[in-house]
């Protein structure tokens with residue numbers, strides 16, 4: 001995919017803020033600090049477009065990015081960070097389920113997990129929601145650069161078993177490993193969703 005233009009569109013805290021245009025959307029969801037924003041920046045080759053942070057729980061709104069004037073990326077807040085206030089924590093599920101169930105522009109949900117870690121309870125919950133929403137979804141195991149090839153292979157197998165999903169893609173925002181395969185999946189979802 002040739003990125004001609006990528007720009008921040010808006011942050012949405014409530015449904016009324018969601019962009020009104022009909023261009024397709026790809027959503028990036030996952031645990032706090034798992035590397036959602038880094039993955040978006042790496043896919044778009046723009047450093048700092050989506051705000052990354054070593055402080056978990058930084059993104060609290062849905063952040064929309066417009067790519068090539070053709071489609072949008074949606075950076076979700078992370079879930080599962082203990083120090084996020086209770087009120088925000090409970091609104092996460094509400095906002096996510098609403099978006100996943102209602103958003104007609106959604107053509108692909110990318111569920112990002114950490115290739116080093118066991119999927120959490122909330123990962124399993126999100127996985128169920130995505131299954132229920134009955135729309136294309138893809139699990140991406142990121143930070144693969146932190147593992148040896150052997151460990152990565154072993155962990156991908158394990159994550160696939162736990163999430164009951166056999167098509168897991170390994171990714172590294174650091175090395176760009178997996179970028180071509182992930183773009184292929186995104187492109188195909190956008191074309192089919194049109």
Ligand code: GTP
Nearest residue numbers: 032033034035036037038052053057058078143173
């Ligand atoms: P929240 O928005 O707070 O939920 O976090 P996030 O999921 O957007 O994570 P973010 O992209 O901010 O990354 C969190 C930390 O992980 C940062 O310090 C990143 O530099 C680091 N990180 C993200 N992806 C990778 C990766 O593929 N490899 C390595 N080595 N580090 C990564």
Ligand code: MG
Nearest residue numbers: 036037051059
């Ligand atoms: Mg983020």
